Amino acid sequence: MSEWRNTTHDWAGSVDLDHLARIRRNPGEFAPDGVPHLVLEVLAYAAEEAESTGGGHAVVTVHPDGSISVADDGRGTDTRADGHGGFVKKPVMSTKDLRFFDSPEVQRLPDGHPRRGVSVVAALSDWLVHTNRRRNGSWTQRYERGVPVTDLSPITDDGTTGTTVRFLPGQEIGPLRLPEAGDWPHLSVEVVR
Template sequence: MSEEDTRYDASHIQVLQGWEAVRKRPGMYVGSTNERGLRQMVFEVADRAVNEVLAGRAASVDITLTHDGGVRVADDGPGVPIADMEGAGGSRLEALLTQMQAGVGTGGRYDVTIGFCGVGPAVVNALSCLMTAEVRRGGARWVQEYARGVATTPLTEVGTATGSGTIIAFWPDADIFGAMEFSFEGLEERFRELAFLNKGLDISLTDLRRPDGSRSVRLRFPDGTRDFVDFLDGHTAASTPMDTIAFEREDPRMAGEMEVAFRWCNCPDERMQSFANSRPTVGGTHMVGFRDGVAAAVTAYAREQGLLTPMDPDFGADRIGAGLTAIVSVKLDRPEFQGATRGVLGNSEVRDCVGQAVQDHLGRWLKEDPERAAAVIDQIVQGARRD
């Protein structure tokens, strides 16, 4: 290797200014430059609107896929403040859409980060050839346009307005994204999930791109995780003899709350999903606690009723899943996630809190009806034998 090949000095360092870094490495901010990245762009803009509803400042969120390849996100909240922000060199609206937001999605147990990043709408602006904002606030209507991370027009009052709210629309930059087609189904799946996990959330998703007419879904589920279990069970739900066990509990020991719903169906499959602060998780202390609680309650009941002999081992937490559909959702003031992908919840106290709550509720449910209790235990035994 020559001296020229090994020389490394300041001339080799490239300094990217402004939004140039985001545009050069978009995958670092939205995951990819294909459909997955496009979907993440929608989530980053929708975060703020969803959190307005969860905070009680708005009633609904409407997301529209427009015929010309754009996305419009609207809410009926108080409207993003349009007053100048000290030190920002512009309005609070302009700061939201042109400055990277530090700590987005860390406002407590009810603050939702829809996607995996939480980098904010300014990154979406940087990766869009056009972004428009409309704010209805204080009886006036304000508009502003942006492109590739910067404002291209001043914030302008254009007339009077009834009601209040914010509409942000964007068109992804074709120079950045290889795929320019948003997946309606992919967006619907995540927004439906959020609506299940947050009872007060009302989201509408509309697709105007179809030549045979628009399609729209309204996602609102007053029964929360109980509705989620019904959805996961699908056609098997009607044929199952088991009730859904569902409860909510606040527990100061874990500085948060839990919402759990589960039931056994007449099928061998296990369908369990877990969430922490509305973020999907692949496991963690909340799921370990759930399995501990189910195993403890079933074992205790089986021994009381003589369904297990003194020589029989306890039902293990790994043996209770046959036919079980479950949603375990916790919302914590200070969630701790393991790993860079934040897919595993690590708060140690959550295990005992969830485990005890599940054991209490399932234990009472089993004692209410010996017949269905026996059916549950038989299904667990049969599933263990298949394993």
């Protein structure tokens, strides 16, 4: 895997426990507006995808159990053959986004706060389920506090592509406040409450 080019995340490792612990120690720094900021961190990936493909759509849903899902119609999270007959997915949930995390001035989200990456959402959530649909296969994986607790589990292909991130914010994030979608030039966002 070391021969793969690391543009957004380091493919050499799937979990960075020190990184996740740093986020959990500083929830006010990494999620300054609580739940709305976490939603924007997820939407930022959908917005990037929409910009690179000429447009896209995302749906943010607040579920009765207090969890929130963000589903987009992009190409799905990058997954690569490991050379041994298996697949490896980009370690977006449990490692730093190399573009933003240590350089918080690089990009600001619509709330005015620095973008740090979706690992912030995973680390500050009691659980998170990442569902991925690509043309070469679909799968889901569950995380608890940013650490994967299941392997990639294949799911039935439904003919669509995209990514769904559903998460239950931890108590340290504060009360559930309904998220705002923000303003994204290439991404239309629907909020379902």
